[in-house]
Amino acid sequence: MGQESFTAQKRGGGAAATLPTTNGGRPARSVSSLLPRGRQIHKTFNNIKITILCGFVTILVLRGTIGLGNLVSSESDAVNQHLIEETNRVLDEIRSDKDPDDLDNPSEPEYNPNVTYTLGPKITNWDQERKSWLDRNPDFPNYVNGKARILLVTGSPPNPCDNSIGDHYLLKAIKNKIDYCRLHGIEIVYNMAHLDKELAGYWAKLPLIRRLMLSHPEVEWIWWMDSDALFTDMVFEVPLKKYDGYNMVIHGYPDLLFDQKSWIAVNTGSFLFRNCQWSLDLLDVWAPMGPKGPVRDEAGRVLTANLKGRPAFEADDQSALIYLFISQRNVWMDKVFVENSYFLHGYWAGLVDRYEEMIEKYHPGLGDERWPFVTHFVGCKPCGSYGDYPVEKCLRSMERAFNFADNQVLKLYGFRHRGLVSTKIKRIRNETVTPLEFVDQLDIRHSEQGSSGSQS
Amino acid sequence: MGQESFTAQKRGGGAAATLPTTNGGRPARSVSSLLPRGRQIHKTFNNIKITILCGFVTILVLRGTIGLGNLVSSESDAVNQHLIEETNRVLDEIRSDKDPDDLDNPSEPEYNPNVTYTLGPKITNWDQERKSWLDRNPDFPNYVNGKARILLVTGSPPNPCDNSIGDHYLLKAIKNKIDYCRLHGIEIVYNMAHLDKELAGYWAKLPLIRRLMLSHPEVEWIWWMDSDALFTDMVFEVPLKKYDGYNMVIHGYPDLLFDQKSWIAVNTGSFLFRNCQWSLDLLDVWAPMGPKGPVRDEAGRVLTANLKGRPAFEADDQSALIYLFISQRNVWMDKVFVENSYFLHGYWAGLVDRYEEMIEKYHPGLGDERWPFVTHFVGCKPCGSYGDYPVEKCLRSMERAFNFADNQVLKLYGFRHRGLVSTKIKRIRNETVTPLEFVDQLDIRHSEQGSSGSQS
Numbered sequence: 061m062g063q064e065s066f067t068a069q070k071r072g073g074g075a076a077a078t079l080p081t082t083n084g085g086r087p088a089r090s091v092s093s094l095l096p097r098g099r100q101i102h103k104t105f106n107n108i109k110i111t112i113l114c115g116f117v118t119i120l121v122l123r124g125t126i127g128l129g130n131l132v133s134s135e136s137d138a139v140n141q142h143l144i145e146e147t148n149r150v151l152d153e154i155r156s157d158k159d160p161d162d163l164d165n166p167s168e169p170e171y172n173p174n175v176t177y178t179l180g181p182k183i184t185n186w187d188q189e190r191k192s193w194l195d196r197n198p199d200f201p202n203y204v205n206g207k208a209r210i211l212l213v214t215g216s217p218p219n220p221c222d223n224s225i226g227d228h229y230l231l232k233a234i235k236n237k238i239d240y241c242r243l244h245g246i247e248i249v250y251n252m253a254h255l256d257k258e259l260a261g262y263w264a265k266l267p268l269i270r271r272l273m274l275s276h277p278e279v280e281w282i283w284w285m286d287s288d289a290l291f292t293d294m295v296f297e298v299p300l301k302k303y304d305g306y307n308m309v310i311h312g313y314p315d316l317l318f319d320q321k322s323w324i325a326v327n328t329g330s331f332l333f334r335n336c337q338w339s340l341d342l343l344d345v346w347a348p349m350g351p352k353g354p355v356r357d358e359a360g361r362v363l364t365a366n367l368k369g370r371p372a373f374e375a376d377d378q379s380a381l382i383y384l385f386i387s388q389r390n391v392w393m394d395k396v397f398v399e400n401s402y403f404l405h406g407y408w409a410g411l412v413d414r415y416e417e418m419i420e421k422y423h424p425g426l427g428d429e430r431w432p433f434v435t436h437f438v439g440c441k442p443c444g445s446y447g448d449y450p451v452e453k454c455l456r457s458m459e460r461a462f463n464f465a466d467n468q469v470l471k472l473y474g475f476r477h478r479g480l481v482s483t484k485i486k487r488i489r490n491e492t493v494t495p496l497e498f499v500d501q502l503d504i505r506h507s508e509q510g511s512s513g514s515q516s
Numbered sequence: 517m518g519q520e521s522f523t524a525q526k527r528g529g530g531a532a533a534t535l536p537t538t539n540g541g542r543p544a545r546s547v548s549s550l551l552p553r554g555r556q557i558h559k560t561f562n563n564i565k566i567t568i569l570c571g572f573v574t575i576l577v578l579r580g581t582i583g584l585g586n587l588v589s590s591e592s593d594a595v596n597q598h599l600i601e602e603t604n605r606v607l608d609e610i611r612s613d614k615d616p617d618d619l620d621n622p623s624e625p626e627y628n629p630n631v632t633y634t635l636g637p638k639i640t641n642w643d644q645e646r647k648s649w650l651d652r653n654p655d656f657p658n659y660v661n662g663k664a665r666i667l668l669v670t671g672s673p674p675n676p677c678d679n680s681i682g683d684h685y686l687l688k689a690i691k692n693k694i695d696y697c698r699l700h701g702i703e704i705v706y707n708m709a710h711l712d713k714e715l716a717g718y719w720a721k722l723p724l725i726r727r728l729m730l731s732h733p734e735v736e737w738i739w740w741m742d743s744d745a746l747f748t749d750m751v752f753e754v755p756l757k758k759y760d761g762y763n764m765v766i767h768g769y770p771d772l773l774f775d776q777k778s779w780i781a782v783n784t785g786s787f788l789f790r791n792c793q794w795s796l797d798l799l800d801v802w803a804p805m806g807p808k809g810p811v812r813d814e815a816g817r818v819l820t821a822n823l824k825g826r827p828a829f830e831a832d833d834q835s836a837l838i839y840l841f842i843s844q845r846n847v848w849m850d851k852v853f854v855e856n857s858y859f860l861h862g863y864w865a866g867l868v869d870r871y872e873e874m875i876e877k878y879h880p881g882l883g884d885e886r887w888p889f890v891t892h893f894v895g896c897k898p899c900g901s902y903g904d905y906p907v908e909k910c911l912r913s914m915e916r917a918f919n920f921a922d923n924q925v926l927k928l929y930g931f932r933h934r935g936l937v938s939t940k941i942k943r944i945r946n947e948t949v950t951p952l953e954f955v956d957q958l959d960i961r962h963s964e965q966g967s968s969g970s971q972s
Contacts, residue, residue: 225680235706252691
């Protein structure tokens with residue numbers, strides 16, 4: 061509609077501009093043949109006047125419309141418009157904040173091609189340091205009742221999304237994570253700050269994960285999860301026992317990784333890192349491809365040349381990790397568990413349309429293609445302006461995933477969404493005077509004991 | 517700017533419409549005096565033609581602009597515009613979802629003036645029921661290491677905000693709550709569903725709190741907090757020991773309540789309810805003023821007539837609670853702790869401009885006017901279109917409160933915001949090879965033991 065109207069408006073403007081000379085002029089000319097010279101001059105003069113006036117109109121009209129931003133078609137719209145402008149003024153101010161220390165700010169070192177980028181001074185004895193800290197701080201154990209302490213880390217940019225609806229889906233995504241983490245005793249850190257200007261974008265998780273490992277020695281596993289990934293199995297738990305001998309757990313396929321060298325062999329949208337020296341070392345060798353500008357661009361060319369199916373673009377954290385796994389296989393892979401027995405990361409396109417079928421045939425707690433643990437909206441970029449998929453499809457699919465998961469949470473309270481694209485909920489049972497019966501039956505944390513079979 | 521351009525555009529349209537008859541006509545008339553009759557007819561005919569054509573232009577131009585929604589002034593804007601429209605289409609679909617069960621949906625009973633509204637069947641023996649459940653479920657104790665289990669409850673509407681920036685500040689508000697609750701071992705429920713159509717708006721917290729009490733017998737205290745309230749003291753803890761003999765803790769002033777009968781004597785933006793029969797009973801007598809429509813409107817008149825300073829509007833949950841406290845003082849007040857020794861709720865207007873002064877003079881952990889525990893943006897309605905304060909002031913103030921609190925969290929990681937309205941952060945210390953020193957110094961959960969003096 062915007063584009064259609066846009067052309068309509070152009071047509072209008074165009075017509076106004078050309079009218080006097082073509083249409084306004086024609087009849088005058090046909091008359092002129094009947095007129096003596098002096099009158100003809102007078103006529104031409106009139107036509108010019110009309111031309112100028114119509115031109116003036118055109119200018120007025122265009123001036124009235126171009127650069128109008130949000131056109132108001134009613135009083136209330138006018139108010140909202142005003143609101144949006146006030147808002148933008150504040151945001152511009154907040155964004156464009158200057159600081160005297162900007163120059164000598166250590167978080168923005170000068171780019172020097174001769175120096176390899178580092179996340180910070182090399183730490184070499186983390187395992188011992190951490191162990192002795194844990195011994196000194198019995199109030200902060202890394203295992204509670206035999207369960208490893210997990211810190212789920214996610215985040216989004218400090219400023220509002222380009223696409224205003226993006227913030228709404230960031231809100232739904234964190235609500236979804238709050239629910240899962242409450243049910244499974246997992247702590248959450250939601251990051252909204254750029255810790256390192258050089259590692260902006262998808263690389264930002266690296267300095268963040270390192271910082272959190274060093275600041276939270278009590279945490280055994282750091283679980284990174286993208287803001288566009290949703291938990292869609294609220295019962296399933298990561299089978300940590302299975303990873304006792306490993307320091308990293310990431311979703312992927314070994315054959316895609318080592319036989320095909322595919323750039324999507326693993327996915328960095330949801331992975332776990334053990335808090336240990338090995339992980340710090342991996343971060344140290346992973347980060348140097350990340351610095352924005354010439355380094356990241358050049359690294360991108362190397363990755364595209366070496367990874368199957370990779371389009372030509374700057375280095376991304378996922379391709380860099382895959383390249384590292386392939387080129388230094390012997391160094392790292394004995395401690396990396398490439399998981400695909402359940403969806404630690406599940407590609408949304410194959411899943412969101414099958415939720416009804418899953419509800420009909422299966423039940424939460426399976427975590428695999430029957431009931432995906434995580435549905436990840438790769439390529440949707442709800443917070444950016446340009447994703448790889450139509451916004452419409454992305455939003456409807458995210459709404460479906462959110463509600464599919466939310467139904468598993470609402471069940472305890474006696475509600476469910478009216479449909480998978482419906483924000484409205486309905487009762488699935490009436491209020492009762494014996495509510496505790498349902499707590500025993502439906503609280504996921506109780507059934508958890510049962511599903512903890514998935515832990516070994 | 518929207519309005520100004522709107523008038524400009526109207527002027528343009530108007531000019532285009534009147535041009536041919538006034539300007540286009542005048543010269544023709546002046547010539548006509550010199551012309552014989554036949555030619556004059558021809559002239560008039562020409563003028564009519566021009567009139568029609570210019571009129572046509574006007575229509576084109578107006579059609580091209582009126583009802584244009586978002587006018588696009590550049591290619592990229594055109595794309596964003598298209599994006600917004602796709603978005604709205606999905607949202608409209610999601611909002612306007614119909615359901616066959618809509619009629620027999622128990623969550624929307626027919627309004628019957630002869631029946632007093634209830635939150636559900638009367639529960640009479642909750643204390644015993646809950647106690648025996650706790651005995652049966654030692655894995656879900658209501659006290660952990662001597663600390664009562666708290667569930668913080670907040671929420672926002674299921675659909676995007678009227679003002680698109682609203683969702684961004686809802687996101688920052690929940691990030692702020694996630695931080696506080698992680699640091700103090702408090703669980704969070706973020707509600708985005710309308711549990712009860714009759715108790716929409718500020719009344720929605722009542723059925724939600726009741727439902728959560730009945731579904732979470734392991735929780736000792738339910739802490740309601742509005743979405744527009746931020747934790748601004750990340751160290752302070754609610755001194756629960758102080759409330760051992762009480763079932764409700766709410767910020768307010770006894771003299772305003774009982775002497776002045778002020779409608780702002782207490783604030784329901786942040787209060788605690790003990791999970792017990794008494795609380796269910798209070799909810800039962802509190803709710804009947806809430807049902808949307810005639811009941812809420814009539815109740816509003818009663819409240820305005822009885823509470824000092826209350827404007828005339830439908831019944832709100834806060835006024836209703838105050839009215840209940842005043843009219844049934846003997847029934848309830850011996851179990852209600854009206855707290856004002858710290859800011860369980862802190863009115864933003866008096867606080868946000870003093871943050872720099874607080875940083876200079878005081879430190880987190882005080883919770884009172886020296887370092888407010890909670891800063892509550894009463895009347896800002898960032899998610900609605902119409903607040904009682906200028907959007908600009910509200911947004912800047914919320915940004916300041918968020919960053920003031922965030923600095924207390926970032927300190928552990930070695931960063932702070934460049935200014936209180938800056939989303940950018942800067943290092944306050946360089947990366948080190950001995951990070952654990954700072955954990956011992958700066959982790960709020962350690963200093964907590966110290967500040968737990970505030971608990972008794």
